[in-house]
Amino acid sequence: MSDHDITQTGPLAPEDVTADSPFTLPGFFDALGDGRLLAGRCTDCGTHLVPPRPACYECGSRAVTIEEQPRTGEVVSYTAVHRPPSPFSDLAPVTVAVVELDSGARLTGRVTAPVEEVEIGSSVAWRARDPDEVGIDPSAHLPYEEDWPVHEFELTR
Amino acid sequence: MTDAHIAAVGTSPLGWTDLPGRDLFSRALAETFADLPDPAEVVDALYVGAQSERYENQIMQGTLLAEWAGLQNRPAERVEACAAAGALALKNAVRDVRAGVHDAVLACGVEKMTAGGTEGATNALAAAFERALEQRSGITAPSQYALIARRYLHETDVTEADLAEIAVKNHRNAAANPRAMFQREVDVETVLDSEYVAPPLKLYDCAPVTDGAAAVLVTSERLAADLAADSVRVAGVGTAANALAVAESNLTYLEGADVAASRAYEDAGIEPGDVDVAEVHDAFTVCEAMLAEAVGFAPEGRGVETVRDPAERSPGWTDVHINTSGGLKARGHPIGATGLTQAVEAYEQLTGRAGDRQIPDAGTALLVNEGGLADAHTAAHVLTGV
Numbered sequence: 149m150s151d152h153d154i155t156q157t158g159p160l161a162p163e164d165v166t167a168d169s170p171f172t173l174p175g176f177f178d179a180l181g182d183g184r185l186l187a188g189r190c191t192d193c194g195t196h197l198v199p200p201r202p203a204c205y206e207c208g209s210r211a212v213t214i215e216e217q218p219r220t221g222e223v224v225s226y227t228a229v230h231r232p233p234s235p236f237s238d239l240a241p242v243t244v245a246v247v248e249l250d251s252g253a254r255l256t257g258r259v260t261a262p263v264e265e266v267e268i269g270s271s272v273a274w275r276a277r278d279p280d281e282v283g284i285d286p287s288a289h290l291p292y293e294e295d296w297p298v299h300e301f302e303l304t305r
Numbered sequence: 306m307t308d309a310h311i312a313a314v315g316t317s318p319l320g321w322t323d324l325p326g327r328d329l330f331s332r333a334l335a336e337t338f339a340d341l342p343d344p345a346e347v348v349d350a351l352y353v354g355a356q357s358e359r360y361e362n363q364i365m366q367g368t369l370l371a372e373w374a375g376l377q378n379r380p381a382e383r384v385e386a387c388a389a390a391g392a393l394a395l396k397n398a399v400r401d402v403r404a405g406v407h408d409a410v411l412a413c414g415v416e417k418m419t420a421g422g423t424e425g426a427t428n429a430l431a432a433a434f435e436r437a438l439e440q441r442s443g444i445t446a447p448s449q450y451a452l453i454a455r456r457y458l459h460e461t462d463v464t465e466a467d468l469a470e471i472a473v474k475n476h477r478n479a480a481a482n483p484r485a486m487f488q489r490e491v492d493v494e495t496v497l498d499s500e501y502v503a504p505p506l507k508l509y510d511c512a513p514v515t516d517g518a519a520a521v522l523v524t525s526e527r528l529a530a531d532l533a534a535d536s537v538r539v540a541g542v543g544t545a546a547n548a549l550a551v552a553e554s555n556l557t558y559l560e561g562a563d564v565a566a567s568r569a570y571e572d573a574g575i576e577p578g579d580v581d582v583a584e585v586h587d588a589f590t591v592c593e594a595m596l597a598e599a600v601g602f603a604p605e606g607r608g609v610e611t612v613r614d615p616a617e618r619s620p621g622w623t624d625v626h627i628n629t630s631g632g633l634k635a636r637g638h639p640i641g642a643t644g645l646t647q648a649v650e651a652y653e654q655l656t657g658r659a660g661d662r663q664i665p666d667a668g669t670a671l672l673v674n675e676g677g678l679a680d681a682h683t684a685a686h687v688l689t690g691v
C-alpha cells in the first residue's frame with residue numbers, strides 16, 4: 149500500500165515526480181495493484197485524465213488532482229481483435245472496449261466476455277489482474293512493466 | 306516569404322517487393338530526377354519520413370538516404386509521427402524553402418513493411434498507440450479504428466455496406482492509376498464477405514501492408530523556373546497533434562484534422578469549397594467518411610457520400626473528388642511514404658498528368674495525412690496549379 153498523499157493537487161514540483169506518486173506510471177500501477185484505479189482530475193475544467201498526468205489536455209491547467217474511480221461503467225464502443233499482437237495470441241479474439249466509468253472518466257481495456265455478448269451501453273466493472281494469470285505472454289512486458297497489473301472489464305449483467 | 310513549389314516527384318513500385326528500403330528510395334529518386342541535374346547539384350537538405358526501425362533494424366535514415374542520393378555533409382534527418390511522417394517531411398521542406406533557409410529540399414518517405422511478415426507489421430504498428438493501458442490490452446491498428454467505426458455507425462445511419470462502397474470506389478480509382486498496388490476493381494459483395502479483422506471492419510476496409518518509397522523535390526519558385534520544372538505551388542500548410550489514446554478521442558469527430566485543415570486553408574487563403582481534388586487518409590474506409598466531414602467537404606454524418614458524383618450528393622457537400630489515386634486502400638500504404646504518395650497524386654492531377662483518372666480543370670488540391678489513431682497527428686497541405 150502506497151503511503152503517497154493522493155490529495156495532492158498540481159502544479160507539481162520536480163521533487164513530487166517520483167515513482168510513488170500516482171502522477172507517474174509506477175505510482176498509478178502500484179495503486180491499481182492495491183485495487184484502486186486513480187484518475188487525474190482537472191480542478192479548473194473537471195476533465196478526467198487516465199492515467200494521471202501533470203497537465204490537463206482539455207484546458208492546459210496544471211491544477212490537476214487525484215481522484216479514485218468507481219468500479220463500474222458502460223461500454224461506449226467495442227470490437228474484437230482477431231489477430232492481436234503476438235503476446236496476446238492465446239487470448240484471440242480479444243474483446244476490447246472503450247468504457248465510460250460512472251464518474252465520466254474513460255479508459256480502454258479488455259473485456260472478458262465474447263464480443264457477441266457486448267453492446268454499446270453494456271454495464272461493466274473493472275478489476276486488476278496479474279498478466280501471467282490472464283494468459284498474456286511475458287514477452288509483452290518491458291522490464292519495468294513486469295510487476296504492473298493489467299485491468300480488465302467483466303460484464304455485470 | 307519565398308513561395309515553395311513541388312518541382313518533381315517520384316515513387317517506387319508500391320506493393321510487396323524484393324527491394325529493401327534504401328533500394329525502394331533509389332527507385333523513387335531515379336524517377337524524381339529523371340529530367341533534372343544530379344541531386345547533389347540541386348538539393349540542399351533532406352527529410353525522410355519513416356515509421357519504424359523495427360522493419361529493417363535501421364535508424365539514421367536521413368544519413369542513409371542522403372548517402373544513397375550522393376548528398377554529402379548536408380542536413381538530413383528522419384521525422385516520425387507514424388503514418389503522418391511523410392507529410393511532416395514535406396512540411397519541413399516547405400518551411401525551410403519558405404523561410405529562405407534552403408532553395409531545394411528533398412522530402413522523402415520509405416517503409417519496408419513486409420520485412421517482418423504480417424506479425425512484424427502488426428507489432429510495429431501497435432507501437433503507434435498508447436502504451437500503458439491500450440497496448441497492454443492487446444489492441445492493434447485495425448481494432449483501434451474499429452472502436453471509432455463502431456461508435457460512428459452507432460451515432461449515424463451509416464452501415465457497413467456504405468463503408469464497403471468506399472473501398473469499391475477506391476479500387477475503381479486505383480484501376481486507373483499505374484502506381485497503385487491494387488490496379489483492380491472489387492465489388493461490394495467481395496468487401497462485405499471478407500473476414501472481420503476487428504468488427505465492424507473487415508479485411509477490405511483496411512489499407513494493405515505495403516513496401517514503398519516516395520521522393521518529392523521542394524524548391525523556391527525561382528529555382529523551379531530555373532530548372533524548367535512543371536511545378537505546383539504549396540499554398541498552405543497546417544498540422545495538429547491530438548490525443549494518443551482512443552479512450553481520449555472524440556470517436557466521431559476528428560477535431561485534430563479539422564484544426565490542421567483549417568490552418569492549411571487559412572494559410573492558402575481558400576475555403577473547403579475551393580478544393581477540386583483531395584487525397585485523404587483512408588487507412589480504414591471509415592476514415593475517408595469522417596475526414597470528409599472534419600475538413601469541411603461533407604455535412605455531419607454524410608461523409609460516406611464521398612463515393613457519389615458531386616451532383617448526386619446531399620446539400621452541404623462540396624464538388625471535391627476524393628482519393629482519385631485509389632487512396633491508401635488501393636494505391637497502397639507504405640506508412641512513412643504515404644503522405645508523399647498523396648502529394649504525388651495531387652502533383653499529377655494539378656499538372657494534367659493523371660491519365661484516365663484526370664479530373665478536368667483540377668486547380669486546387671488538399672492533402673490530409675494522419676498518424677497514430679486517426680487525428681492523433683494530422684498534417685494537411687493545400688497545393689495549387691501554376
Ligand SMILES: [Zn+2]
Binds near residue numbers: 194195204206
Ligand atoms: Zn482542464
